[in-house]
Amino acid sequence: MQPANLLPLIGVLIALVFALGYGKSRALAAPLGGIRNLKSLPFYYGARAAIWCGLPALAVLAFWLGFENKIIQTLVIGGLPAELQPDSAGRASLVLSQISNVASGALPPDFVPPGIVAAADRLQGLRADSRLLMTLLVIAVAVLGGFIAWTRIAPYINAREKYEATVQRLLFACAAVAILTTVGIVFSVIFETIRFFGKVPFTEFVFGTSWSPQTAIRADQVGAEGAFGMIPLFVGTLLISAIAMLVAIPVGLLSAIYLAEYASPRARKIIKPLLELLAGVPTVVYGFFAALTVAPFISGLAAAVGLEASSESALAAGLVMGIMIIPFISSLSDDVINAVPQSLRDGSLALGATQSETMIKVIFPAALPGIMGGILLAVSRAIGETMIVVMAAGLAANLTVNPLETVTTVTVQIVTLLVGDQEFDSAKTLAAFALGMMLFIVTLALNVVALRVVRKYREHYD
Amino acid sequence: MNMHMEHPELEYGKTVGNAFSADPKFSLRDVEVYYGDTQAIKGISLDIARNEVISFIGPSGCGKSTFLRCLNRMNDSIDICSVRGRLELDGRDLYDPKQDVVELRARVGMVFQKPNPFPKSIYDNVAYGPRIHGLANRKAELDEMVENSLRKAGLWNEVKDRLDRPATGLSGGQQQRLCIARTIAVSPEVVLMDEPCSALDPIATARIEELISELSENFTIIIVTHSMQQAARVSDRTAYFHLGHLVEVNETNKVFTAPEHSLTESYITGRFG
Numbered sequence: 001m002q003p004a005n006l007l008p009l010i011g012v013l014i015a016l017v018f019a020l021g022y023g024k025s026r027a028l029a030a031p032l033g034g035i036r037n038l039k040s041l042p043f044y045y046g047a048r049a050a051i052w053c054g055l056p057a058l059a060v061l062a063f064w065l066g067f068e069n070k071i072i073q074t075l076v077i078g079g080l081p082a083e084l085q086p087d088s089a090g091r092a093s094l095v096l097s098q099i100s101n102v103a104s105g106a107l108p109p110d111f112v113p114p115g116i117v118a119a120a121d122r123l124q125g126l127r128a129d130s131r132l133l134m135t136l137l138v139i140a141v142a143v144l145g146g147f148i149a150w151t152r153i154a155p156y157i158n159a160r161e162k163y164e165a166t167v168q169r170l171l172f173a174c175a176a177v178a179i180l181t182t183v184g185i186v187f188s189v190i191f192e193t194i195r196f197f198g199k200v201p202f203t204e205f206v207f208g209t210s211w212s213p214q215t216a217i218r219a220d221q222v223g224a225e226g227a228f229g230m231i232p233l234f235v236g237t238l239l240i241s242a243i244a245m246l247v248a249i250p251v252g253l254l255s256a257i258y259l260a261e262y263a264s265p266r267a268r269k270i271i272k273p274l275l276e277l278l279a280g281v282p283t284v285v286y287g288f289f290a291a292l293t294v295a296p297f298i299s300g301l302a303a304a305v306g307l308e309a310s311s312e313s314a315l316a317a318g319l320v321m322g323i324m325i326i327p328f329i330s331s332l333s334d335d336v337i338n339a340v341p342q343s344l345r346d347g348s349l350a351l352g353a354t355q356s357e358t359m360i361k362v363i364f365p366a367a368l369p370g371i372m373g374g375i376l377l378a379v380s381r382a383i384g385e386t387m388i389v390v391m392a393a394g395l396a397a398n399l400t401v402n403p404l405e406t407v408t409t410v411t412v413q414i415v416t417l418l419v420g421d422q423e424f425d426s427a428k429t430l431a432a433f434a435l436g437m438m439l440f441i442v443t444l445a446l447n448v449v450a451l452r453v454v455r456k457y458r459e460h461y462d
Numbered sequence: 463m464n465m466h467m468e469h470p471e472l473e474y475g476k477t478v479g480n481a482f483s484a485d486p487k488f489s490l491r492d493v494e495v496y497y498g499d500t501q502a503i504k505g506i507s508l509d510i511a512r513n514e515v516i517s518f519i520g521p522s523g524c525g526k527s528t529f530l531r532c533l534n535r536m537n538d539s540i541d542i543c544s545v546r547g548r549l550e551l552d553g554r555d556l557y558d559p560k561q562d563v564v565e566l567r568a569r570v571g572m573v574f575q576k577p578n579p580f581p582k583s584i585y586d587n588v589a590y591g592p593r594i595h596g597l598a599n600r601k602a603e604l605d606e607m608v609e610n611s612l613r614k615a616g617l618w619n620e621v622k623d624r625l626d627r628p629a630t631g632l633s634g635g636q637q638q639r640l641c642i643a644r645t646i647a648v649s650p651e652v653v654l655m656d657e658p659c660s661a662l663d664p665i666a667t668a669r670i671e672e673l674i675s676e677l678s679e680n681f682t683i684i685i686v687t688h689s690m691q692q693a694a695r696v697s698d699r700t701a702y703f704h705l706g707h708l709v710e711v712n713e714t715n716k717v718f719t720a721p722e723h724s725l726t727e728s729y730i731t732g733r734f735g
Contacts, residue, residue: 265541343578347641350536351591351648352568361590366581 003065006135010061010142014054017146021049024153032155040160048159051166053146057138064134072126076119084115099123189440192433199427200228205434207231211397211408213417213428228431230438232399236314236407240389241382243318243403244325248382249375251322252329259330260337261359272334279327283387290320290392302404309404310394317393318403321385328378329371336370337363369454376450380443386411410439471724472707475505478722479712480699483509487652487682488533493547495528495537502528504706505547510652515674515683517693517714520703521729526686529703530654532556533684534570535563551652568595571650575657577637579629579644584621587629587640588612591648607647615643616673635666642673646681653677655685659692671696690730694718702726 025045029035035042073096077086086092095116101107102120109117153159197205208229255275259268295316302309309315340363348358364371386409394406395416417432475492486509495503503525510516518526528537535556537543549556556566568591579587588608591597598604608625612618617639621632629640638658645653655674659667674683674696687693693700693714700717702710702725710723721727 341578343574343576344580345539346536346572346574347578347580347644348590349539350534350567350572350574351594351644352564352566353590353594354564357594361594362580 002131003061006061006138010054010057010138013057013139013142013146014050017053017150018046018050020046020146020150021153022046024150025155025159028153028155038155039158040163044159044163045153045157047163048166049146049149049153051163052149053142055166056145057142060141061134061138064130064137068130068134072123072130075126076123079122080119081115084113084119186440189433189437192430193437195425196427196430196434199430200434204228205230205431209399211413213413213431226427228427228434230410230435232397233408233410233413233435234438235399235401236393236397237383237409237411239314239401239403239407240318240321240393240409241379243315244321244382244385245375245379247319247322248325248329248378252326252378253333253371255326256330256333256337257359257364259334261355261363272331275327275330277327278324279331281324283324283385284391286320286324287387287391290316290388294320295392298404307404310406312392312394312406313404314393314407315403317389317391320392321382321388324385324388325378325382328381329374332374332377333367333371336367336374339370340366369456373450373454376446376453380446380450383439383443383446384411386415390415410435414439472704472709474707475507477507477708477711479710479716481508481701481708481711483511485512486510487512487514487552489548489550489553490532491548493529493532493545493549495525495532496544496546497540498542502706503532506708508701508708508711510682510684511699513678513680513682514699515678515685515697516699516701517697518684518686518701518703519688519690519693519729520709522688523705524703525706526701526703527656529708530656530684530686533652533654534567534572536572538563568648569650570652570654571645571648572654572656573638573641573645573658576661577634577641579632579637579640581628581630583626584629584632584640585625588643588647591644595648597648611643611647612640614646614677615639616669616676617643633666635662635669638662638666638670639673642670642677646677650681652682652684655683657686657688660688667692690718702729704729 022042022045025038025042026035029038029042032038038045076099077092077096080086080095084095086095098107098112098116099119100123102109102112102116103123109120205228208227209231210227210229211232212227214226255271259272259275263271291312295312298313298316298319299309299311344362344366345358348362349355353361389409389412393408393412395408395412396406397408397413398405400407414432414435417428417435488508488510490509491507493503493506493508494501506529518530520526531537532545532549533551533556537545545557551566551570555561580590582590585608588611589598589604592604592607598607609618609622612621617636620636621627621640629637632640638661642653642658659670662670671692674685677683678696678698685693685697697714699711700714701708702717702721702723704725710717710721710726712722716722717726718730721730
């Protein structure tokens with residue numbers, strides 16, 4: 001049976017066991033004088049039995065699906081005749097894909113040696129066996145678990161406590177998924193980064209002021225020795241992020257203040273969702289806007305006042321990115337400002353302060369930690385943004401702080417390094433991981449600072 | 463007794479006792495307050511004399527807080543709330559479109575039910591009012607105002623060494639006295655108090671009541687309270703509100719010993735409320 005069919009079956013079993021457990025506990029309670037004489041409510045007995053039925057079965061299923069392929073592949077490869085035995089890992093995967101192609105019918109059997117055809121048959125046989133075995137095992141585990149739990153229902157057992165403990169563990173497991181993913185990402189990047197630093201010295205990468213990642217493919221190639229200095233990229237990133245924040249912080253904050261303190265409830269109901277809509281626009285669309293509308297406008301404007309501006313500029317990308325970030329800041333700040341207790345507003349107004357004095361002197365300072373947190377999160381967003389920059393700021397790694405020039409950012413370079421056919425052990429490709437690592441460290445540091453700021457001032461009111 | 467039914471002994475706009483004064487600070491006539499379509503205050507007329515302490519008592523939802531908040535126009539910020547009638551402070555209409563609400567609130571200060579110090583230092587809390595009204599020209603002057611206000615509120619000795627510490631670190635009773643200090647720092651003429659002790663323990667309450675007696679020398683004080691003992695201890699006159707009506711106003715002594723209206727009597731003897 002396919003896992004897709006097996007899951008609903010387990011669901012049915014769980015529901016059945018729940019109903020049986022529920023029923024049994026009620027039946028047990030009846031001679032005792034009602035469910036008040038049970039340690040827990042019937043729901044908890046049913047739920048506990050259902051957990052015993054479902055969790056082990058699902059665990060077995062997950063485990064089986066996780067290891068099934070590896071084991072089958074090993075068996076198939078091991079069963080190949082000696083002359084077809086692969087001599088390297090690359091060769092093995094080639095043979096395996098040949099076998100599975102034959103098995104699925106994508107490759108006619110006439111094109112391959114008979115040993116492969118036999119292996120394909122074997123593969124299919126093993127797969128069928130595995131599915132059958134898995135189905136039987138999972139159902140057996142579910143039924144057995146449910147049965148054991150069902151037999152153990154007794155009035156003196158406190159099923160509620162056990163149910164609650166399981167729920168708590170499940171919640172913990174969910175939280176752990178996010179953490180484990182982060183750890184996994186970090187590790188996958190770390191190893192490639194270490195390999196990169198084996199090819200390019202750490203100091204050259206961190207302090208180098210020139211970025212030109214083309215490395216020679218042939219030894220006699222000219223002018224392609226490659227330079228991996230990350231400074232121009234980080235300067236470009238910071239320049240664009242700074243421009244974006246210069247747009248987003250004032251506009252976002254002031255619109256949040258308007259929404260939270262001045263707008264009538266009706267205006268607020270209309271404006272807030274519209275502002276949040278800005279956050280839903282795909283960044284590619286912002287990219288069009290930046291590249292086709294804003295960038296030419298800026299270069300035209302610069303030309304009109306006698307400045308030289310390239311058609312792709314940091315300013316265009318930064319401005320549009322700032323617009324994109326406005327809803328992050330306005331929405332978060334609006335929530336924070338709304339969370340400031342009404343009693344503080346009343347206290348200030350009752351002293352004869354005007355609405356704007358109240359805003360500036362009482363509400364804004366009280367909301368500042370939350371607003372700072374929102375701004376720092378928005379900065380991380382700006383640093384990580386790629387699409388707008390690719391389209392509007394260009395690819396040239398100029399070390400400049402002139403916003404009218406073309407610059408490039410860390411994320412854009414990561415993309416260009418990994419796009420297209422690459423050999424995966426060249427310095428050029430590995431540099432992408434090193435850049436990713438640096439970016440990760442920077443945004444992580446920003447997030448840590450943001451959380452700290454928020455936490456430090458949190459107890460301030462109330 | 464069904465509190466939600468219009469009581470036969472309630473007559474619209476009728477108040478027994480001694481509601482008027484020859485030289486009123488506040489002169490309030492036929493005041494009606496509406497929340498949307500609901501009428502919360504039903505034609506109340508009342509004078510509040512200079513430098514008197516008057517208590518508003520009555521069951522929850524009787525409109526005493528709503529009425530109090532008309533006196534410094536704190537109801538303005540509630541969109542659906544509308545106030546009708548003539549409300550005068552020293553002969554000037556409070557709700558005149560030309561009346562500057564900032565000036566009004568500088569003259570009529572307010573202390574709230576729950577202490578609401580700003581998340582600033584103790585000093586900055588008290589200095590807040592003088593600063594926004596530009597009352598002090600120099601730092602030394604402001605320092606003096608802060609000290610005076612804290613002294614009047616009986617808080618100076620407890621906080622003089624930690625004026626730069628956050629006000630939110632004070633105890634509930636200290637916070638409420640700080641709020642009183644903050645209010646009187648602006649030198650108002652009237653102080654409105656909306657159940658100022660309901661969030662405090664008995665010791666802090668006693669301290670605030672003492673303070674009210676001391677302040678009554680310089681300020682007109684209007685206090686909403688749920689505690690009849692408190693009304694009896696601190697106020698010159700007591701006003702009994704019921705379902706948006708002002709039922710009876712009299713000298714406090716008289717209200718608690720010989721109430722004229724049967725509803726007042728029922729309330730103070732604990733038959734409802």
